[in-house]
Amino acid sequence: MSLQPIRLALFDLDHTLLPLDSDHAWGEFTVKLGWRDAHTHSRANDAFYAQYKAGTLDIAAYVRFATSAVREQGQAKSDLAHARFMEQVIRPAIRPQAIELVREHQRAGDTVVIVTATNEFVTRPIAQAFGVDELIAIELERDAQGEPTGEIRGTPSFREGKVARVEQWLAARGLSWDRVANSSFYSDSINDLSLLEKVHQPVATNPDERLGAIAAERGWRILTLFP
Numbered sequence: 001m002s003l004q005p006i007r008l009a010l011f012d013l014d015h016t017l018l019p020l021d022s023d024h025a026w027g028e029f030t031v032k033l034g035w036r037d038a039h040t041h042s043r044a045n046d047a048f049y050a051q052y053k054a055g056t057l058d059i060a061a062y063v064r065f066a067t068s069a070v071r072e073q074g075q076a077k078s079d080l081a082h083a084r085f086m087e088q089v090i091r092p093a094i095r096p097q098a099i100e101l102v103r104e105h106q107r108a109g110d111t112v113v114i115v116t117a118t119n120e121f122v123t124r125p126i127a128q129a130f131g132v133d134e135l136i137a138i139e140l141e142r143d144a145q146g147e148p149t150g151e152i153r154g155t156p157s158f159r160e161g162k163v164a165r166v167e168q169w170l171a172a173r174g175l176s177w178d179r180v181a182n183s184s185f186y187s188d189s190i191n192d193l194s195l196l197e198k199v200h201q202p203v204a205t206n207p208d209e210r211l212g213a214i215a216a217e218r219g220w221r222i223l224t225l226f227p
Helices: 022-032 038-054 059-066 068-073 075-093 096-107 120-129 160-171 190-198 209-218
Strands: 006-011 111-119 134-138 140-142 148-152 180-187 201-205 221-223
Touching (some): 006 096, 022 038, 022 059, 022 120, 038 059, 059 068, 059 148, 068 148, 075 120, 096 111, 134 160, 180 190, 190 201, 190 209, 209 221
Antiparallel strands (some): 140 148
16 A cells, blocks of 8 residues: 555557557457357447447447457467467557657656556456556456456446546555646547546547547647557
8 A cells, every 4th residue: 555646647548559449459350260250240349339439338238249259268268369369460550659658657657557448358468568567447257267257347447437447446555536646648539538537637649539629629738649
């Protein structure tokens, strides 16, 4: 437990640090593995992704869908597939400028946390690839054998839930918002407006159209990491 004030640098992941959506990409990867029917899975995957961008996603329904291949194939086999996913899809997509942005905050002594609405199975190895130990992601409920059930454990780190999960993360360290000396949050998505409004320095990063308009109106920093 620490009662000392800290400096926080919070990062969304998909389309913020990464120039892609990792959950959507993992779904497409399972199609290529032959784990899912290409037509039906891709159509549903694209529909959920469109809902996310529109701010209308049913997160519980999406997590059940997104974890279906892992549940059917089992955790061990899925872990091996995810290692291939990292090498073939994620690592080639990681841009030097995104790594450097994270390193800038780390060198400044900030506590860097990735806060994402994508589940922990998909994102923990990605956070590690960025050199970030602290990850707030959607946690998966697991059965007695450690296999995911398709349900969410606790509060999903999605929309307003991101604020709640950051507050839980702080509380676990004996902290609260008033013990945060400085905070920044980088995000591309209108879905993250609540957390952007909570921090000292909101940064609209590769913002979608609606977030870009709000950022411009409010004078927030707008950062383009990717062309």
